[in-house]
Amino acid sequence: MPTLTSVSGFPRIGEHRELKRAIEGYWKGSLGLDEMRSTARSLRERHWRLQADAGIDLIPSNDFSLYDQVLDTAMLLGAVPRRFDRLAFDHGEDLAFAMGRGYQGPRGDVEALPMKKWFTTNYHYLVPEIGEDTQIALSGTKPFDEYREAEAIGVHTKPVLVGPYTFLKLARDPQVRELELDRGIINAIATAYAEIVRTFADLGASWLQFDEPALVFDKTLEDTSLFKSLYAKILFARTNGVRIELNTYFGHIADIYDTVRLMGFDGIGLDLCEGRDANLAALRRHGVPQDTTIFAGVVSGRNIWRNDYADTLALLDDLASISDRVVVSSACSFLHVPYSTAGERELPAKVLDHFAFAVEKLGELTQLASLAGLPVSERDGDDRYQGNRALFDGTRVTADRGVSRRIDALTDDDFVRTPRRDERRIRQHAALGLPVLPTTTIGSFPQTKAVRAERADLRAGRITREAYDASIRRRIDEVVAHQERIGLDVLVHGEFERNDMVEYFGQHLNGFLFTSQAWVQSYGTRCVKPPIIWGDVSRREPITVRWSTYAQSRTTRPVKGMLTGPVTILNWSWPREDVPRSRQATQLALAIRDEVLDLERAGIRIIQIDEAALREKLPLRRSDWHTGYLDWAIPAFRLVHSGVGPTTQIHTHMCYSEFNDIIADIDAMDADVISFEASRGDLVVLDALRESRFRTEVGPGVYDIHSPRIPTEREIEDRLDRIVATLDPDRVWVNPDCGLKTRAEAETWPSLEHMVEAAAAVRTRLGRH
Known part of the structure; x- marks a missing residue:
């Protein structure tokens, strides 16, 4: 033994x-x-x-x-690629960090290895x-x-x-x-x-x-x-x-x-x-x-x-x-x-x-x-x-009968959005009036020390809710105005009130527990603290409507409502093991669906439902893809947005994964726009998008946000030239690879300015300025 x-x-x-x-x-x-x-x-x-x-x-x-x-x-x-060898660092640690994060300084300017x-x-x-x-x-x-x-x-x-x-x-x-x-x-x-x-x-x-x-x-x-x-x-x-x-x-x-x-x-x-x-x-x-x-x-x-x-x-x-x-x-x-x-x-x-x-x-x-x-x-x-x-012994949790009844009442029609995407596209373009190659970000803006300190002060009772909310309004005012100044077409509210894209949503849902020290390494020094799905999930209260509508009230440009999708919440939480993941995903989808419909009723015209982790849990063997994962993951996403009207534009986002093999499944999510991590992967997704005749509008990321480097305007132009040479410019969006939460202000704004300038230059070359 x-x-x-x-x-x-x-x-x-x-x-x-x-x-x-x-x-x-x-x-x-x-x-x-x-x-x-x-x-x-x-x-x-x-x-x-x-x-x-x-x-x-x-x-x-x-x-x-x-x-x-x-x-x-x-x-x-x-x-070790030659571009890093040429930096001639004295210490192996500095070489490793340059390979992992990129380097921009007196020794040169080098992009990081793919991640x-x-x-x-x-x-x-x-x-x-x-x-x-x-x-x-x-x-x-x-x-x-x-x-x-x-x-x-x-x-x-x-x-x-x-x-x-x-x-x-x-x-x-x-x-x-x-x-x-x-x-x-x-x-x-x-x-x-x-x-x-x-x-x-x-x-x-x-x-x-x-x-x-x-x-x-x-x-x-x-x-x-x-x-x-x-x-x-x-x-x-x-x-x-x-x-x-x-x-x-x-x-x-x-x-x-x-x-x-x-x-x-x-x-x-x-x-x-x-x-x-x-x-x-x-x-x-x-x-x-x-x-x-x-x-x-x-x-x-x-x-x-x-x-x-x-x-x-x-x-x-x-x-x-x-x-x-x-x-x-x-x-x-x-x-x-x-x-x-x-x-x-x-x-x-x-x-x-x-x-x-x-x-x-x-x-x-x-x-x-x-x-x-x-x-x-x-x-x-x-x-x-x-x-x-x-x-x-089976007594850990008691089932929520209301959640069960709601799932039992679902029909096939609840997973289908009407009208078809091509018709929606015509109506959305007329309603939004955006230029070719519209520019936007993925959602979050830098979470500075001051932002995190205010959140900690609120939890500890050192400041009042009124004072905290006033600070969030001020930060939204600033970030909306700054986005307008640099010329972004579709804005975001910055997500300053959110500790994490999954934990924040879990805190407004029934069925979740939260830890204080249960950190796990994600990449480099980046750590995450996944919430725990303890019981049946349902929405306890509106989650994002207040701050999204406030941001929209501060500008005439469209502001995206920012949500985390059900599959990503599931994959970036500690899921239950006593209930199938397919059922947990459906519970989450119904909860996020409620939020989507509330945002639409509040006048938000673009809603981004991030599924950054959709590819992450795809079974490693191709024969298992449609027998236990994609067959419930894709419908869960469709359930979230199937109830909105034709002029409400649904976005989603995916990051740091191999997408090429499941491009058709991603297209079947029936979103209107999808942004991909692409720059750090050398835009390899472009060929798959072209060859599959991808119907969803796309935003392949044009610069890497996991590096402290500030990309030049020329660098981003070159990437955009490759993108529009491969894809129909009328179906292309311009955005960074991912959210900007982990970056510093001094890196964020110059990078975005270069991105906006690059998009304008490419529009001019296309004769579409």
Whole structure:
């Protein structure tokens, strides 16, 4: 029976976001490089000791990063594009930050690497670039340094690296976009990883973990051949007793398990949360080699709910009948969950009992390993087992009958907007009177320190609601006037009253709970604090009408009402696990539908319903797209807006994902306008839009808001020229990639001015000024 426990990775931002503050302090110049490094080092030591004290046997190292683990891997392998090399930084940290954020200063002006979502999570990774001039070779020491660091404090770790197959599947050639793998690149990558194996063997490592989540994608015969080619050389490099774990997660590897089994890995990590049934079936069908250890990913790294011990122990018992070498492991890194419930002092203990963040999941791993070692007859009498069972007795929430009745009353007509989009388009253009290439923003404006301080003062009772509201009115007046001055065509109110695009809506809905410290890393130093869906959802009160209508009263130009869509609220919250996600999405759609209709009645002519996260949870295997996600996600969006009149223009927004494969589904959302993140992805979405004869009007983002760089007018003009050369200018909008909440005022307004000037210049060239 299982005795050992393993963790794939641990959150790195710190219990109180210490890493975020240290890095941002370094960027601002208020903290020195040595101080930032010291904070990072102390966090690593704290997390290693924490896991050791919890009784974890295989503790990860090199799961820590100042910015992103894929970026770290690129730098380790020497995959640093020339444009960054030319900056000639003295310190590796500055090079990493330039690759992640872009750079504009005395050393040059360079755009950041592309950024995309890490599989089906809200974490963003930096896309490696491998061009014809890239020389792949082991070029750094970070994994070895951190391994030695842990050894020095008496913690023996299992080094973790992004595997070579996943690294290559995520990389791109900046010239042709699709990376064409030749024998030279494959050999160079395999040689570098073989050298990593030998170095760790010499250092005395017992286990190495190579993360290969890309194996859960659909694969071609060429993919399988690539995987085998890479690992043939890597596995041959084992020496001095070092063992290699191939770690997979976010799905199943049933279609390649037999190949993996026969290659001689010392350990195989399987996600038995998200890929449970298929992975188990593969194990039963093909078996497990006698000298191979199965790392059973039974504790989720993707949710905050307590593990159901009865279910998991039954699974471990099943595994024991297949193999006698099983390690109880996390299903993926705990990077994607908050640090600990210990910081949540505002939620009742009976509520917190249902949650397990990263620290609590360490306890679940050790308890499950211990309980699995007991005879089945002895588990029922164990207090740990009984306490866990009480959490799953079905009494946690009571269903809202009103919500159920409303869902039961829905008909097919509730998901269809009339008249058809082409007719709506003619009427909307006549009603709005906008120029060709209308300019707008995605919604939010900078949330300055003063804005956040006022919100905190209101919560703490240091200022009155009247004083706070007066401040919000003043800020809206200023941002509306400033947008008018620089010449934006469609304005926004700035969202100064909102703490977060999901949490703010949840605070006005029934069925949500909120944490105070449950932060999760999204990208770089950006952290989010998802709300928790606890029960059935309905709208408690109007959410956005007041400030949207106030902003509209201050200008004759159209002001967009800004809403977050149901699928994004669901995907960027901690959803329930006792109710299907499809039903939760429908509940949210009805709540946001109520808000849409109220905005329309209040005279708001353009309503943006953001679905930034629609693509994020799309199943990784194409065969699953329409069997459990798109078939309810797209209708949920349609339900939100199907009741508005023909002259009300519905916008939506999507960011940092691969859209090309689901362009037809996005078009079927039946919005009138959709804005995409596009500039950081080098406008690759344009070809898909053209080839699919996309009918929705589009706003491909013309500059990257996740970088502090201020784009030049010429730079934006060049992007617009590419856009209008590919798409009908009469169906194109001009906007940044995403909201401006995280940017500084000094970056925001010059960038927008350049955008407006670029749009005017392109209009003139088109003869449409």
